[in-house]
Amino acid sequence: MRPTVDSFFDEATNTVSHIVADPATGKAAIIDSVLDFDSASGRTDTASADKLIAHIKAKGLTVEWVLETHIHADHLTAAPYLLERLGGSLGVGGAIAQVQRTFGEIFNVGPGFARDGSQFHRLFRDGETFRLGDIEVRAIHTPGHTPACMTYVIGDAAFVGDTLFMPDYGTARCDFPGGDARQLYRSIQKIFALPPETRLFLCHDYKAPGRDEYRWETSVAEERASNIHVHDGVTEEEFVAMRTARDATLSIPRLILPSVQVNMRAGHFPSAEENGVSYLKLPLNAL
Secondary structure (H helix, E strand, O other): OOOEEEEEEEOOOOEEEEEEEOOOOOEEEEEOOOEEEEOOOOEEEOHHHHHHHHHHHHHOOEEEEEEOOOOOOOOEOOHHHHHHHHOOEEEEEOOHHHHHHHHHHHOOOOOOOOOOOOOOOEEEOOOOEEEEOOEEEEEEEOOOOOOOOEEEEEOOEEEEEOOEOOOOOOEOOOOOOOOOHHHHHHHHHHHHOOOOOOEEEEOEOOOOOOOOOOOOEEEHHHHHHHOOOOOOOOOHHHHHHHHHHHHOOOOOOOOHHHHHHHHOOOOOOOOOOOOOOOOOOOOOOOO
16 A cells, blocks of 8 residues: 655754655544744744645645654654644654653653653554554554654555664664664664565655755665665674764754653643743753
């Protein structure tokens, strides 16, 4: 089964959101949405999410799922806004509880913050299946970048989040709390075991040196042949050594502190204080 996929690129965060639909039933899923955020003013905006809503309505689609491939560290999710306007259920990997425990401590959020993933409608296990219209969806646990990363295989398309980038850019970092380069290598082997013609849709693109256009679609065959970090023949030990050395040179993502605080709450802001305003914390020397 070949679903339709329409992708929307947010250049401010280099994030790609996907709308995937079953052409037979018009049922759709929104994967990795973006809530615009200006860190200087602390203001959010729904311009990016409104583009998704306009597309859904123009195509006459019905949203069944809003899916997160992981708890993003580079942008806020627009999931609550989309669910309120379009309906559907919010799904994420079951290991979200581990992420919530880790960052719950970093942000010292207190006992009122549930660390069991109950803010989401559905927590997927490795290998679990569900439906998008008439198409079967398989959730594959692909940790390494974060503990809760998932890949969603929908027909002949797989949405891999940050597990892989375009072949000329490589793979995602593994130095966030709970990240693990060895796990990432093994997760990538799960993706490489999919049929070679499987279309892979990525969560980000940063333009590799020498490439002028953003790209976010590749294939299992293309990644296995030419991913600069993990093509066929690269051993686990070689990958771990490369990834560890490279991660040691990377700066912390610009929006990791606001993003994780919101995304670990399924996109909801922290509870408003007595003046009616929600606040984000800025932990010092914690990351």
